[in-house]
Amino acid sequence: MTAVGFLYPGRSAEDDYPRIEQLLGSDIRLALVHTDIGEDAHRVDALLEMGSAARLAAGVEELRLSGAEAVVWACTSGSFVFGWDGAHDQVRSLAKAAGLPASSTSFAFAHAIRELGAARVAIAATYPEDVAAHFREFLQADGVEVVSMRGSGIITAAEVGTWGWDEVLALARAGDHPDAQAVLLPDTALHTGAYVRDLESELDKPVLTANQVTVWEALRLVGRRVNAPALGALFTKEPLIQVPG
Incomplete structure (x- = not known):
């Protein structure tokens, strides 16, 4: 049995995690602890507070008691707003507090993009444009085009959590670009666990969603590789894209 842990901000799409656990179809347990988000707002100042070291540290003891072997801060906006270097500091503080290997959803996206071999991506975000721009800058700092x-323009995670298949598909289609080798949906408040394979079929390219990559990142931290086609190209045995060296 492999157990991995997640610090999840508030309550919006946390039910993606038991759904993904079922789709993995293996001896894997996903342990989730809710963190206090403070103000529910996709605003830089609110997001910096949401991802503060003190708020994250408050949840690590419960994760340790769950038997988790690694922890991921399951929040994209509450990590990339710190910038590339600041997000590294955030993860280092979390690892120290938890005494476990640690990462965040923002780094999960960066690592997943590399796993797929995608050099060019499109971002389809729920956030306001100014917040989404921080995610673009975060990825560009890692050499992603x-x-x-x-x-x-959605301000609250609560509103994002009400979106279903129709809204998620419309978001992915609107954010796609013919030159993109993968489409990214960066919000863990967005329900996507049941939709990844269908999104990839509709767009005819890999789709990376926040809760999907967060789980993949946790498994990467503990050296587990799971073939789960229902979770899209990222969870198949071989990358779909080969970028010339």
Whole structure:
């Protein structure tokens, strides 16, 4: 049995995690602890507070008691707003507090993009444009070419959590770009666990969603590789894209 842990901000799409656990179809347990988010707002100041070291440290003891072997801060905006270097500091503080290997959803996206071999991506974000721009800059700092970025202007995670298949598909289609080798949906408040394979079928390219990559990152930290086609190209045995060296 492999157990991995997640610090999840508030309550919006946390039910993606038991759903993904079922789709993995293996001896893997996903342990989730809710963190206090403070103000529910996709605003830089609120997001910096949401991802503060003190708020994250408050949840690590419960994760340790769950038997988790690694921990991921399951929040994209509450990590990339710190910038590339600041997000590294955030993860180092979390690892020290938890005494476990640690990462965040923002780094999960960066690592997943590399896993797929995608050099050019499109961002289809629920956030306001100014917040989404921080994610673009985060990825660019890792050498990723962002060929397009679309924000949706949604302020609260609570609203994002009400979106279903129709809204998620519309978001992905609107954010896609013909030059993109993968489309990114960066919000852990967005329900996507049941939709990844269908999104990839509709767009005819890999789709990376926040809760999907967060789980993949946790498994990467503990050296587990799971073939789960229902979770899309990222969870198949071989990358779909080969970028010339």
